[in-house]
Amino acid sequence: MTNPFKDVLNSKVILLTGTNTTANHPIIANYIHEAVTKRGAKLIVADPRKIKLVDISEVWLRPRVGTNVAWINGLMHVIIRDNLQAQAYIDERTTGFDELKKCLAKYTPKYVADITGIPEKDLIAAARLYATAGPGSIFYAMGITQHTSGTNNVKSLASLAMLCGNIGIEGGGVNPLRGQNNVQGACDMGGLPNVFSGYQVVTSEDIRDKFAKAWNVAKLPDKVGMAVTDMGNAAGKTIKALYIMGENPVLSDPDSHHAAKGLASLDFMVVQDIFLTETAKLADVVLPSSCFAEKDGTFTNTERKVLRVRKALDAPGAALEDYRIIAAIAKRMGYPMEYSNSSAIMDEINALTPSYGGITYARLDKEDLVWPCPTKDHPGTPILHVGRFARGQGVFFSIEYQPSAELPDMDYPFVLTTGRVHWHYHTGTMSRKGTALNRMYPEALAEINEEDAKRLRVADGDYVNIVSRRGSIKVKAVVSNMTDRGVAFVPFHFYEVAVNQLTINALDPVSRIPEYKICAVRIEKAA
């Protein structure tokens, strides 16, 4: 996120898209609610699902799934047409505006309405509101990124924010809501194929030298590695072995039949987890690790704030902290890795990662720190891009709308979209182990629109088969107006209703994020 989430209290207008915030980021939803009900901010929701915050919105746009670039371009078209853009900000801080303008010319409200199904007057109202209300913030989540056009969707939102001078100010910003608790930290720490910690690229010789020296190795690999989804596809082929720490790709990967087959054909697989997950069952060796309550360390939340995790309990049986396990394997492979505790690892992170340079345990006990925080006396950076963009000039990308990889047709007339519900988390390995959350939401439910249900003769509580080109699942239907006509939503927390057997393994060309949010299916009442 470019801005802290409490900063939404300074926003006068809030655009929320592709996020069921109330269910997935409850605390941020609380602050949005407070901004609207107590501070008079206006809320625009652009989401195919009728999420809870629609209740307090000023405008709700309901685009067809997968048409994000079109409606975002439409908003920008109207803003420029009505001359509501922040021209001084654009002139001073950005480039690419003229090309953008050219690209947007054809995205008239009429043109956009045909693609997205959004009524012209709603689009115009939303554009004017966002451009004129005052500081405006944008929040988005996987509903924006989990498309083959995901990277483009994100760039388009950034353009929209820049167009109105909303980046680098209080109450503004473009704020991705990261899903899992420490996605931000996992990225920050270099759990990515192209960068070391702090987004230092592996292709730079200077950077490689710096790490090689600190890590005491002769050289480090210079070729960008493979992304998770690509490793999955190459499993059993060019990838012979996988070491998986705390992930459950068999349930979370798209087209999971295919993913499981790949993993099963590996020469060797190690899984380190707290439970025997569906993925661990395929492993050659399973190592018992510790959960968050059993170890010391830090998480970095979605606003880039580094937060302490503290050991409260001893892990069960012989289970060990992940860092001790990694170090033990390294040692046996002939590389000594000795750390007396997690704080010693943080010292090394401080030394090698400029953005984390000043983030020490001693400071975290006393204050909140938001990276970039390069030195021990730096206060941290809650708002990014103040005054100027981190990379110099802000660039407007001119992006054309492109349809999703798999659209509904005669044989598969419905759009399937996946996500989470309030009561569960990811593949359910944690949330489904206790009784509490299962009491609230015991089994997977497919949300189906009322009118579709009538046509399919499906009643609330009936079981349906949802079938795609890749697989089929049987699931209980819940009939509502939460989803649009022609759209079904199924959460992915349930191994017995493994919805990712249906989803398509089509990736965004840049981010390599799979298109979970749209694939074509047919729905039939189960016998």
Next chain:
Amino acid sequence: MSTVKLTIDGQEVIARQDSSILQAAKSAGIKVPTLCFHERLNPIGSCHLCVVEVDGKGTPVEACKTPVADGMSVVTSSDMLAGMRRKSLQRLLAHHPLDCPICDKAGACRLQDLVFELGVRADTYEEPKDRVEVAYATSLIKYWRDRCVYCQRCAAACREIKGVGALEFVETDGVLELTVDPEKCVSCGECLQVCPTGALTENLSPLKARRFVGKKVATTCTYCGCGCQIELNVLDNRVASVIGRGDAAVNQGSMCVKGRFGYEFIGSDQRLTTPLIKRNGRFEEAGWDEALDLIARRLNKIKSEHGPDAIGGFSSARCTNEENYLFQKFMRAVIGTNNVDHCARL
């Protein structure tokens, strides 16, 4: 925002024009007893404990809901005020059983503290004629109706903080009654977090540990990217309860149903407790040495036969920064590949 000047207990205080007497007093370090007031909520004004005298007003007013004014002169403690506060408290105690010995909240109860502070006795307690068990909307939260002091914080928090509005106080024949709409309630437990007494308690943990008995550990929630600041209450190496940390800038004491009630997995009997090695398609328990040796041997072999890029690693968005750092270091420095990624995209 413009400011006003007023005097509180003879002390000159400058306060924002839109603040209440209570806020102004607090900023000057003057403590006024409160029960229903809560930092994040609009003033409720139901308990009357915060009464203060204001020059020119005949009767004392509630400091929590009375705005400051320029030149105002306020007195926060006097015999009269003390008497009124004791009376207000006694009125609550007339219906609140002092069942502290069997109450979850004992030791962390605002009412108990006030009774102690103000030295009140519960001489007037009347047993309720009919003890009705009011079931709560969810099996995760219990409502002890007799203990409720009708401060109405819970309903206000549900409405104002959570935007849910599942709780409402309805008055029939002069009697206030808490009503819950099960359709709306999502069991987030915000109500029990703000309840100043033991009227709303969690109904999940088989382990009873009062807050002053257990070991309290400040940490960060493991579920989503909000990173709520929480406190685990631990007894005998088990989590007995989780509460939101009010001092924290992240969530200000709020949490969701996953964070508050999703802790059972920690003590689940399905946790892995020993390394497992698959032999002939079946897992067998193994010791650490055996498992680690096998891993080192196999990885080394694959590396020398097929090169380091034949090995890949998935780090984890659930593990700590330190572990993720170490994992990529391991893949890059020990294996020698950049094939390291995690499921951020998924």
